[in-house]
Amino acid sequence: MNNVSNLNTITTALQATQASIAEAVTKADRVQNSVKLIAVSKAQPASALREAFVAGQIAFGENYLQEAIDKQQELANLAIEWHFIGPIQSNKTQAIAQHFAWVHGVDRLKIAQRLNDARSGKTPLQVCIQVNVSNEDSKGGVLPDEVPALAEAIHHLPNLTLRGLMTIPEPTNNIELQHQQFRILHRLLKQLNQQGFALDTLSMGMSNDYAAAIAEGATMVRIGSAIFGVRPQRSIIN
Numbered sequence: 001m002n003n004v005s006n007l008n009t010i011t012t013a014l015q016a017t018q019a020s021i022a023e024a025v026t027k028a029d030r031v032q033n034s035v036k037l038i039a040v041s042k043a044q045p046a047s048a049l050r051e052a053f054v055a056g057q058i059a060f061g062e063n064y065l066q067e068a069i070d071k072q073q074e075l076a077n078l079a080i081e082w083h084f085i086g087p088i089q090s091n092k093t094q095a096i097a098q099h100f101a102w103v104h105g106v107d108r109l110k111i112a113q114r115l116n117d118a119r120s121g122k123t124p125l126q127v128c129i130q131v132n133v134s135n136e137d138s139k140g141g142v143l144p145d146e147v148p149a150l151a152e153a154i155h156h157l158p159n160l161t162l163r164g165l166m167t168i169p170e171p172t173n174n175i176e177l178q179h180q181q182f183r184i185l186h187r188l189l190k191q192l193n194q195q196g197f198a199l200d201t202l203s204m205g206m207s208n209d210y211a212a213a214i215a216e217g218a219t220m221v222r223i224g225s226a227i228f229g230v231r232p233q234r235s236i237i238n
């Protein structure tokens with residue numbers, strides 16, 4: 001199979017993305033390396049992840065469980081840190097808790113409890129609460145008002161470590177609106193920490209809006225198409 005030019009494209013795009021993140025960090029007067037890049041590899045073949053890993057990328061984000069498990073088996077010899085960033089169905093919690101280091105989209109207590117039950121005997125699962133900052137019905141996430149109670153409940157689950165908040169805002173090219181939405185999440189994290197939590201993670205920013213997210217305090221950006229190009233059509237439903 002001839003995919004050498006493809007592979008070079010991934011390495012080049014990854015380096016360009018890293019440079020652009022560093023630039024946004026500098027522009028925001030933030031400490032270098034304070035933003036971690038999660039390479040979102042959903043719908044990409046294992047060969048694409050391997051190339052990014054060889055180029056230095058460690059953390060990968062996947063949305064679809066079965067697709068992710070297949071790639072994990074194929075790439076088992078690589079020390080990848082796996083992040084589950086997709087919507088979580090309750091019948092998938094067992095496998096998600098077993099196969100990932102991080103879960104970004106926790107949006108109800110029942111899911112948190114099931115992840116906790118399935119994680120016993122291992123290091124705690126690192127989790128973020130997904131927050132709906134756009135008041136859209138279609139997107140997952142709890143409303144800002146509901147976050148403190150859910151955070152408190154998750155805090156008591158021994159096999160989960162609550163690290164912070166995650167959001168997928170309404171997509172928009174309006175830069176000011178991007179900033180406003182990310183600012184809501186940052187403000188919420190500060191409030192929780194004032195109430196006694198010690199949360200260090202703001203998972204926000206994708207290919208189209210990560211500069212704004214970094215300016216507003218993102219500590220993790222989840223970037224797919226800017227690294228891997230336009231996603232191939234998915235053929236598997238899981």
Ligand SMILES: *Cc1c(COP(=O)(O)O)cnc(C)c1O
Nearest residue numbers: 040085206207208222223224225
């Ligand atoms: C697909 C996806 C991303 C990456 O999106 P791009 O626009 O390709 O960068 C980030 N976060 C989540 C939750 C996603 O589903």
